[in-house]
Amino acid sequence: MKSKLITKWPIKAANRAMLRAVGYNDYDFNKFQVGIASTWSNITPCNNHINVLAKAVEYGVNSKFCKGTIFNTITVSDGISNGNFGMKYSLLSRDIISNSIEVVGKAQNFDGIISIGGCDKNIPGCIIGMCNLEIPSIFIYGGTILPGKNRTDIVSVFESLGKFYNKTINEKELLNIEKNSIIGSGSCSGMYTANSMAIVAECLGISLPNSSIQNAQSINKIVNCINSGKLIKILLENNITIKKIINKESILNSIKVISLLGGSTNCLIHLLAIANCLKINLSLKDLQFETNNLPTLSDLKPSGKFFISDLINTGGIQKFLKYLIDINLINGNLLTVTGNSLKENLKFIKINYKNKILKDINNPVKKTNQIKILFGNLSINGCISKISGKEGEIFFGKALVFNSEEESVNYIYKKKIQNNTIIIIRYEGPKGGPGMREMLTPTSALIGVGKKNSVALITDGRFSGGSHGFVVGHISPEAYDFGTICLINNNDLIIIDTINNFISLFLNKRSLKSRFYKVKIFNKIVSGILNLYKKYSICSSKGALLNYE
Ligand code: FES
Numbered sequence: 001m002k003s004k005l006i007t008k009w010p011i012k013a014a015n016r017a018m019l020r021a022v023g024y025n026d027y028d029f030n031k032f033q034v035g036i037a038s039t040w041s042n043i044t045p046c047n048n049h050i051n052v053l054a055k056a057v058e059y060g061v062n063s064k065f066c067k068g069t070i071f072n073t074i075t076v077s078d079g080i081s082n083g084n085f086g087m088k089y090s091l092l093s094r095d096i097i098s099n100s101i102e103v104v105g106k107a108q109n110f111d112g113i114i115s116i117g118g119c120d121k122n123i124p125g126c127i128i129g130m131c132n133l134e135i136p137s138i139f140i141y142g143g144t145i146l147p148g149k150n151r152t153d154i155v156s157v158f159e160s161l162g163k164f165y166n167k168t169i170n171e172k173e174l175l176n177i178e179k180n181s182i183i184g185s186g187s188c189s190g191m192y193t194a195n196s197m198a199i200v201a202e203c204l205g206i207s208l209p210n211s212s213i214q215n216a217q218s219i220n221k222i223v224n225c226i227n228s229g230k231l232i233k234i235l236l237e238n239n240i241t242i243k244k245i246i247n248k249e250s251i252l253n254s255i256k257v258i259s260l261l262g263g264s265t266n267c268l269i270h271l272l273a274i275a276n277c278l279k280i281n282l283s284l285k286d287l288q289f290e291t292n293n294l295p296t297l298s299d300l301k302p303s304g305k306f307f308i309s310d311l312i313n314t315g316g317i318q319k320f321l322k323y324l325i326d327i328n329l330i331n332g333n334l335l336t337v338t339g340n341s342l343k344e345n346l347k348f349i350k351i352n353y354k355n356k357i358l359k360d361i362n363n364p365v366k367k368t369n370q371i372k373i374l375f376g377n378l379s380i381n382g383c384i385s386k387i388s389g390k391e392g393e394i395f396f397g398k399a400l401v402f403n404s405e406e407e408s409v410n411y412i413y414k415k416k417i418q419n420n421t422i423i424i425i426r427y428e429g430p431k432g433g434p435g436m437r438e439m440l441t442p443t444s445a446l447i448g449v450g451k452k453n454s455v456a457l458i459t460d461g462r463f464s465g466g467s468h469g470f471v472v473g474h475i476s477p478e479a480y481d482f483g484t485i486c487l488i489n490n491n492d493l494i495i496i497d498t499i500n501n502f503i504s505l506f507l508n509k510r511s512l513k514s515r516f517y518k519v520k521i522f523n524k525i526v527s528g529i530l531n532l533y534k535k536y537s538i539c540s541s542k543g544a545l546l547n548y549e
Pocket of ligand 1: 044046077078079080118120187188192
């Protein structure tokens with residue numbers, strides 16, 4: 001037992017004295033010590049209920065064999081940071097969260113760990129932290145929020161702002177949407193990043209079956225927490241660590257499910273980061289190979305009509321996963337935290353494929369996949385687009401270049417943008433931003449001003465799971481690293497071809513070279529921890545992690 005390093009009698013009497021002061025008794029010192037990482041915070045509805053869930057986990061963990069100890073990590077909220085300087089800290093917060101879980105887990109010599117996340121970055125942060133600890137681990141999703149009145153949500157508010165500036169709605173209507181869209185606790189309610197990453201966790205095998213599709217404020221979520229707490233004992237007794245569960249196959253399973261569901265492009269960057277931590281050889285080419293020919297089977301927001309809570313009302317995700325295993329689209333033979341395979345977990349589930357939200361392969365919502373990984377002279381390391389298809393599949397247009405998100409948003413709201421324009425927002429990558437912000441404000445602004453289908457957007461930043469339109473992000477190399485995106489001038493011609501998966505700037509090699517020698521890299525002066533990210537983050541095509549080596 002690793003924790004004997006702090007609990008062994010008599011040699012660890014001093015440590016034990018400290019632990020007695022926080023509630024340990026004589027028996028607790030002989031138990032497995034289980035850390036419970038809570039991302040509770042009152043800064044956001046995604047996480048302001050997680051202290052209650054952490055208590056339920058502790059209740060489940062505490063037994064004759066295990067003793068649970070709750071500790072906190074930081075968190076930020078993309079719904080609040082989006083569209084301002086604060087968003088530069090978002091992706092970085094993933095690494096700080098994972099670091100904090102690793103630091104507390106190692107310093108406290110925990111035998112096992114359970115982490116609970118409920119927002120875009122703290123979910124991958126929890127998973128990466130558990131990967132770095134290499135001890136028996138379970139991830140618990142905090143659960144989804146319910147839609148607001150009139151079936152609106154956070155993305156409705158972002159998009160309503162564009163409508164307000166476009167004078168399609170008035171101030172009173174905007175205020176009404178603001179007041180009524182987010183009520184209660186839980187993660188943003190569509191197939192945005194948090195819900196997508198929760199499904200990733202379940203498909204990776206590190207969460208209990210069906211726990212990724214649960215309401216945040218529900219009895220089922222509490223039961224899930226208690227059951228996860230109880231289950232850690234089995235993992236500890238059998239020394240089933242996260243490394244024995246997550247492998248390349250389970251990562252490919254999860255990305256296939258996310259693609260079929262029209263999930264967030266952020267999942268790709270987080271899966272690349274998770275693979276990187278576990279030294280699994282995974283590239284954007286691998287992800288392209290697995291997802292390229294898949295259809296879209298879900299009618300979930302942001303591109304579709306339904307919320308995750310609607311999916312909960314149809315019974316969750318288990319029937320869908322069983323169906324995918326039955327038609328050999330995903331591998332059901334991989335180990336999960338239950339000690340059983342994905343397929344064994346689903347053996348009592350009956351498929352009844354009459355679902356208004358999740359369609360079958362012969363009757364897809366769309367024949368092609370929304371997530372497209374593109375390569376070309378504009379992004380030799382690869383980039384990621386998310387295209388619903390309603391906008392078309394090939395976009396050819398003239399560049400309109402901005403060196404920051406703010407510049408672009410000002411322009412979109414104040415000036416008339418011609419159809420067939422491709423907005424370039426650069427110096428928003430991991431180093432150039434720094435922080436690789438999400439471009440939800442500009443994409444929402446384009447929708448608000450009625451340009452969703454006639455204007456495309458390319459960036460070395462990211463997109464929120466809520467972004468939609470003809471958008472391409474994660475351009476790598478980024479502008480700050482002398483990627484081709486730094487060489488684009490206004491009116492340059494660009495093609496985005498999501499049928500043949502390429503993205504190209506119409507400029508021959510000679511012209512590119514001559515621009516390359518003249519280019520001045522735009523250096524954004526930042527302070528504090530952003531400087532650390534600017535110096536040590538790796539390319540987005542590898543997960544944009546802080547690299548300490
Ligand atoms: Fe937290 Fe959307 S802002 S899940």
